[in-house]
Amino acid sequence: MRAPLAAAAILGLSSLARADTFLDRTAPEPAVSKWVVKEAPPEWKALKGRCALLEITDPEDLVCQGLASRTKEMAHRGMGRDLLVVTVATGRGGDEELAKDFAKRFRYDWAVGVDRKGETWYAAGSPNLPWCFLVAPDGRVLWEGNPGALDDAAFDAFLERTRLWKPEEIARPVRPAAEAFARGKLGAAWRKAEEASAAAAKRRAAGDAAAAAEEKDAALVKEGVDFIAKVRLGLAEKLAVDRWSIDAKEILEGLAQSCAGTPWEAKAKEGLAAIADDKRAQKEIEAMVRLRDILSKLRPPTRLKAKQALEAIDAFLTPYGNLVAGERARAERRKLEGLLEKL
Numbered sequence: 225m226r227a228p229l230a231a232a233a234i235l236g237l238s239s240l241a242r243a244d245t246f247l248d249r250t251a252p253e254p255a256v257s258k259w260v261v262k263e264a265p266p267e268w269k270a271l272k273g274r275c276a277l278l279e280i281t282d283p284e285d286l287v288c289q290g291l292a293s294r295t296k297e298m299a300h301r302g303m304g305r306d307l308l309v310v311t312v313a314t315g316r317g318g319d320e321e322l323a324k325d326f327a328k329r330f331r332y333d334w335a336v337g338v339d340r341k342g343e344t345w346y347a348a349g350s351p352n353l354p355w356c357f358l359v360a361p362d363g364r365v366l367w368e369g370n371p372g373a374l375d376d377a378a379f380d381a382f383l384e385r386t387r388l389w390k391p392e393e394i395a396r397p398v399r400p401a402a403e404a405f406a407r408g409k410l411g412a413a414w415r416k417a418e419e420a421s422a423a424a425a426k427r428r429a430a431g432d433a434a435a436a437a438e439e440k441d442a443a444l445v446k447e448g449v450d451f452i453a454k455v456r457l458g459l460a461e462k463l464a465v466d467r468w469s470i471d472a473k474e475i476l477e478g479l480a481q482s483c484a485g486t487p488w489e490a491k492a493k494e495g496l497a498a499i500a501d502d503k504r505a506q507k508e509i510e511a512m513v514r515l516r517d518i519l520s521k522l523r524p525p526t527r528l529k530a531k532q533a534l535e536a537i538d539a540f541l542t543p544y545g546n547l548v549a550g551e552r553a554r555a556e557r558r559k560l561e562g563l564l565e566k567l
Contacts, residue, residue, distance in 0.1 A: 245349075246365040248455050251278055251357045252347040254312045256337030260320050261327045265310045265335045268363035275386035276308040276359035279371065280345055283317030283326035288354045292330040294371045295356070298379055299334060305383045306390075309334040312344045315353065358382050361389035362406065366455070385448050395434075397423065398441040410449045411484040417445035453479060453488040460495055467548035469505040470512040511549035514540060519556060527567045534560050 246252065251268050268276070279295050281288040299309045311332060313323035318340045327336045339345070348355060356374065358367040366382055367374065387393045387402075394402045401416035421442035428435035456479045463472035473496065480492035499505045518536045522529050537557045544550045 245459070246357060246368055247459060248364055248366075248452070250363045251276070251359045251365045252344060254278070254310060254337055255339050255341070255343035255347065256312060257340055258320060259335055259337045260313075260324045261332060261336035262334055264337070265308055268359060271308065271359070271361050271363065273361050273390045274306040274308050275302075275361055275383065275389075276310060276357075277302065278357040278359060279309070279311045279354060280348055280351070280356075281311060281313060281317075281326075281354040282315030283313050283319075283322045285315060285317065285353060288317070289326075289330075291354050291371050292326070292332075294374075295354070296330055296332070298356075298371065298374070299332075301376065301379060302383060306386070307383065311336045312339050313337065314339040314342045314345045318342065361386055366451070381447075384444065385451065388445060388448050394444075395438040395441045397438050398445065401442065401445045405445055405448050408482060410452060410482045411486055411489070413445050414449045414483070414486045417442040417449075421446075449483070449486065449488070453483055453486075453491075457488070457491060457495070460492075464495070464499060464505065467504070467508050469499060469502075469508040473499050473505075473509060507544075508547055508549050511540075511544040511547050512552075514544070515549055515553050515556070525563065525567065527564065530560050530564050530567060534564075 253267060277298055313326065313336060317323065317326065318338055320338050323336055323338050354371055356371045357365050360366050389406045391399045391402055398420045401413050401420055404416055405413035421439050424435040424438035456475055460472040460475040476492045476495045480489050483489045483492065518533055518540065522533055534557060537553050540553055541550055
């Protein structure tokens with residue numbers, strides 16, 4: 225029984241969290257002991273063109289009860305739009321009967337599961353409940369927060385953008401652009417959408433009424449690129465301010481590459497230039513490269529490797545202890561000490 229525990233413990237050491245948000249990352253998978261309404265939903269990687277709304281709630285909590293109607297409203301707005309709704313009941317209300325009563329009272333007619341241990345809530349970053357995630361057809365989170373903070377316009381825009389993962393719903397001349405977007409080729413998507421839009425505009429001017437729909441879909445592709453780019457740029461800016469410099473740098477490098485040929489490439493390069501000119505950021509990056517190297521040598525985990533990593537972290541803290549990277553190193557040290565107890 226000791227090996228599985230050790231394997232579980234090492235997961236926290238395999239990579240450092242980049243931020244306290246799931247935006248642009250794969251949504252947390254529900255850890256449910258039993259589905260009390262409907263059947264278990266598919267995993268996020270198996271949505272097959274559908275989008276999803278994941279709600280984590282506590283049926284015993286008055287705030288959660290008060291906002292259940294908002295979740296119901298969003299589920300209703302998503303009817304006929306390939307929206308998969310999933311609710312996970314946890315906290316004091318993480319009980320089969322309480323979850324069933326909650327679902328019946330608020331007319332939840334989608335998959336409702338019970339998480340007695342709070343694993344889903346913990347995996348989601350321990351947010352204040354209720355908490356919702358809007359999940360794209362590729363499993364990435366495009367919005368997260370309290371359901372009361374999500375207005376109809378933002379929710380409808382999310383539903384509309386998810387059409388880009390369903391080529392059959394996009395005008396044929398714009399499909400190559402939509403397909404590039406769905407594959408993460410944002411620069412190519414932008415360029416193809418501009419080409420399709422220009423061609424459609426000429427045909428519309430010549431009296432082709434069908435061209436208007438093509439222009440609308442081409443605009444949707446560009447709006448999708450803008451949305452993803454803004455999310456990534458915002459994350460990078462926050463990470464840079466918080467001195468997660470290497471993570472900010474990696475996001476900006478990816479953005480510059482994926483958005484090549486668009487205005488977002490220049491914005492990403494501006495951010496990279498600012499990091500390059502920031503001596504403290506460069507020191508944080510240097511430290512994180514070293515810390516990542518230390519932690520990478522733990523696989524597969526053994527007592528000897530754990531002890532060696534502890535010694536390496538102690539040495540690491542001498543030159544880097546006053547940095548944000550030093551705080552992370554001390555957190556990893558605590559995890560290593562826990563790991564040693566299990567090995």
